Amino acid sequence: MKAAVLNAYKEPLVVEEVNISQPKEGEVKVRVKATGLCHSDVNVFEGKTPVPTPVVAGHEISGVVEEVGSGVTRVKKGDKVISAFIHPCGKCRNCVSGKENLCETFSQVRLKGVMQDGTSRLSKDGKEIRTFLGGGFAEYAIVGENGLTKVPDDMDLEKVAVLGCAGLTGYGAVSLSRIEPGDTVAVIGVGGVGLSTIQLLKASGAGRIIAVGTKKWKLNRALELGATDVVNSKEVDPVKALKEVTGGGPEVIIEAGGNEETIHMALDSVRIGGKVVLVGLPPANAMIPIKVASVVRGGIELVGNYGGRPRVDMPKLLELVRLGKYDPSALVTGRYKLEEINEAVELLEKGEAIRSLIVP
Structure with missing residues (x-):
């Protein structure tokens, strides 16, 4: 073959x-x-x-x-x-x-x-x-x-x-986030995983959904798929913008960029007492330092999530496709x-x- x-x-x-x-x-x-x-x-x-x-x-x-x-x-x-x-x-x-x-x-x-x-x-x-x-x-x-x-x-x-991958990873991220109706959520990275996550957040009842990225055409696609706001991190300070637009930071940030800049961005932007879910994958041997004191003092929940459960979650994704929700x-x-x-x-x-x- x-x-x-x-x-x-x-x-x-x-x-x-x-x-x-x-x-x-x-x-x-x-x-x-x-x-x-x-x-x-x-x-x-x-x-x-x-x-x-x-x-x-x-x-x-x-x-x-x-x-x-x-x-x-x-x-x-x-x-x-x-x-x-x-x-x-x-x-x-x-x-x-x-x-x-x-x-x-x-x-x-x-x-x-x-x-x-x-x-x-x-x-x-x-x-x-x-x-x-x-x-x-x-x-x-x-x-x-x-x-x-x-x-x-x-x-x-x-x-x-x-x-x-894109669908199952987004599903796992939203599931682990335990989004409550009306929660403000930011998604950093608007590739396949990020755009899947945005659609699934909308289907799950999230309130404000803020897409953060560097490509204007991808951010426009994010708006088409369910984002309520966008932040172009090449044009503005994304941390300042996220805190201003949400009055202190999103309750949840899902990080789908998988690099040092976007991980720090997520930790610096989330609301005190909020949650950061890491789904972006950096290179296998990457060592990324974080400000542990800020995580501790802010009571920030930092979790990693590796996809979803194929036998349990994939049928649910197919049903969301059938219903037109994803x-x-x-x-x-x-x-x-x-x-x-x-x-x-x-x-x-x-x-x-x-x-x-x-x-x-």
């Missing part, structure tokens, strides 16, 4: 023929319909998330079940499915206690680029090729069944592809063939895209 392979960090992807083996126990082979391109993929390409090369990335996967391994019961051949970027084992302590987004087994292998048994299903010329959270930049992908959710037959697979297709700014993937990567790196769909 064809796949877009990263052979070395900071080099262009190469679309080439690779071998894919049959799915093993608990695994599913998916014929890929579309895969969203995310900044987490770009971090792999640049070596900031150091998955060993050669590697095939792509974790916002939609497609059709081609083949199932032994023991698979959640999906069958011919089912339309989406894959989450989290693939729970379903057996570890966190999985059985309702925290499958923090699966201990998956956490041990996700940056190694292998399945849960420690091996990969892709190879070329006898050499193993790794995959990052599914390896959807290819014609086929093999995913653990617990990472998959069946999609209704009348729902367009391209429309829902980005639920696998539109994942509003995040898509381009559609590219597999052979055009480097063009899509360049646009994302320049900040000229939100989510691009890579279509084999």
